[in-house]
Amino acid sequence: MPCQPLRTHLVSEFLIVGGGVIGMMTTLQLADAGHSVTLLERGQCGREASWAGGGIVSPLYPWRYSAPISRLSTWSEGYYPELALRLLEETGIDPEYRQKGLLYLRVDDEPRAMAWAREVGKPLERVDADFLYDKEPEAVAGLADALWMPTLGSIRNPRLVSALRARLAAMPSVTLREECEVTGFESAAGRVLAVNTTAGPVAGGQVIVCGGAWASGLLERLEVRLPVRPVKGQMILFKTPPGLVRRVVLMDGRYVIPRADGRVLAGSTLEECGFDKTATPDARESLWESAVKIIPALAECEVEHHWAGLRPGSPDGVPFIGAVPGFDNLHVNAGHYRNGLVLAPASTRLLVDQLLGREPILDTAPYRLSEALASTA
Structure with missing residues (x-):
């Protein structure tokens, strides 16, 4: 829905900035776990890199990638058939997962x-x-x-993001706010109090930046320099x-x-x-x-x-996943380079595990922001 002027803060347990495949899968997993989520997207959900890619569910030459990418890719590859069937059943939109090798x-x-x-x-x-x-x-x-x-599969990514959006729009615990551009943040004492948008401020308990190529520009407004381009x-x-x-x-x-x-x-x-x-x-x-x-x-x-x-x-293609140092309620999931759709199920699950205090599916250390931010200081 278009972003209408807000009279008061909208308060959800989780506030996600960026409605690509990373932002939408994060929203879906949090909503599945029983939490309220507000998703902000400056355009239409899924219409940037998530729509523009090819949909191969693997890095192109997987043996040329580092172990952190391979681990995310392997976990995600096994998840896509189940996700595609679920979305088809729940929305009537077929993401067209094909495992033809x-x-x-x-x-x-x-x-x-x-x-x-x-x-x-x-x-x-x-x-x-x-x-x-x-x-x-x-x-x-x-x-x-x-x-x-x-065993390699592919998915029709424009239909995948359409199905994800349709599913989120039908979930009562999810608020989708499209055409709603983030203009800045209100913060104090190491905490994000609200996200300022073209329609006014929006508040959430935990804030997650999933802004894709725009993630660095968003975080710069909080004086956080993430090496994403x-x-x-x-x-x-x-x-x-x-x-x-x-x-x-x-x-x-x-x-x-x-x-x-x-x-x-x-x-x-x-x-x-x-x-x-x-x-x-x-x-x-x-x-x-x-x-x-x-x-x-x-x-x-x-x-x-x-x-x-x-x-x-990102510098080596490994995404940044986790808490932003210096803030107690700010997190990021960005920097997937050529493999955003490939890695989306695992990278979002890895962050959601951390947000909800669950045992993570993978070691979180290779994806933490602390080292990357220190190298750009």
Whole structure:
């Protein structure tokens, strides 16, 4: 609902700033646990990076990531099938979780990949050309082999965030306030008293900043300097015959992702250009060329859409999850870089465990803010 002028503070047990997938999953878990939650979003829930990404439920090359990211990713991967079924039942919106596996083409660090798979117990194998073209007949010709991860899934993220929003809107303990931009904070003696918005102040017992690429700017108003920056990513969408591409295929750092209705996404760019979300012709051409190299038949298909989003970049891609030093009721969950949707279930559960005093699902130390804030002091 649009943010209407407030006559008095709205007081919930938890006040969440940012309505992307991180903010909405945090809200859902807190509401499931019986708590009242107010969620503030400056635009429409789920319409920034959560909507703009591809929906692969794994880091692109998971063996190239640090252990803290792998732990979050592994936990989240197992959660998505259950979440998708739940949201479909509760809202009638199908997030389209598909576990069709992923084909890696032309991997130049295969020994590292196989060693990682053995260490973490992940199914990953080298397959020959017959297997590859049986699974993906339209893949680029002439390849002798590929790597195959059969358990990898993908989710249609615009439908996921639509389903999350619909579920939250139906929960009596949740107050959604969209088109409600945060303009500052009222604080005293190490406590956030209220969040100031374009419609007036809003109060909550515990305040959680889930602002994605905007998290750093929000926290700067409290003189907290979080090293999170916007990193632009552009993608294109092909309209294709259903079945042209059957599963996620990754080659040379670019990927194609099929949807159930025949659409195929191709992505993505990595651009350091501040908060500029302009979709550029050069990026469109580069993405088209990469997609056609992976699936040559895409050259005959219409490009239906081209867009850009802003990822919340962090120094090493590890998100910041937990309490903000110097405040007794301020917390953050931000800095997921390219893996916000991938890591969302685990990172939100990890924070909610801390907020509710439960045994956390993972060791919290790698995600704490204290070291990061000390390095920027």
